[in-house]
Amino acid sequence: MIFVTVGTQLAFDRMLRVIDEWAGSTTPTPEVFAQIGPSEFVPKHIEHKAFIEPTEFAERARAADAIVAHAGMGSILTALTYGKPIVIMPRRADLGEQRNDHQLSTAERFKGRPGVFVAQDETELPAILDSLKDLQAAEPIPPFASPGLIKAIRDFIDEA
């Protein structure tokens, strides 16, 4: 099962259309579930819901063979925590997909990290989807922030 997610806020049809077309033209038809956000686009070839609760989100991520997502940190951290390969495609502000271009820099920063695969735009996505089965996940990361960050916060809490 491939788990697709566009996050809690906005639709991301530029990515969804490509995934839907890809699913429709691939044999055997891949099993895909997509959380598509407040979208007017209705996918034809994949199972989809506008929103899912965090509990279901975690279950679907845990059960997935691979995750395809916008370049949002919730999606990336979830995939890394469960040790799933993730394909990320950044939203763009000039296309009205986000209020700023922070996902472009997220994609840039995560490019080359084991287990994370970047589709810069919709033209790069189909080839990556074709190779999805071969993408290697990284070892799951710990469920917690780095010890340094935790210590800094804890020390501050205990200062008073």
Next chain:
Amino acid sequence: MSAKKTRILAVASGGGHFVQLRRMRPAWAHCQVHYLSTIADYANDLEPGARLHLVNDANRWDKIGIARMALRVGWTLLKVRPQVIVSTGAAAGYFALRFGKILGARTIWVDSIANAEELSLTGTMVRKYADLYLTQWPDLAQPGGPRWEGSVL
């Protein structure tokens, strides 16, 4: 361990901000923990004893939504009376730190790891209300600005 645990309010909007916030939870494992977020389902996966308070989701372009959010955040602060407030963003965290300072709380801002090139706009706005002011990217740290102590990764 002291008799009275520190009351902490951990604030983040639903999605990536909340996922990041939760990864820091060992930092407040010894506290009386309250969360404030926008998704009720988060209550199903909190550490034992922690409570979730809810606020509507809004951004700065939604004037009515943002006013409701500010009121709701203020109300939660009056109810919980946190001694420490920590947030990763976004708007709800800004209001929590801003009102929290007035009520005498000590405040922590950890700017989202999604802001790799520059601090978030909210992060910039919240600066003067944050006692501990952190970025997750070493190259964004600067004297008099945010410090870097690590990241959620």
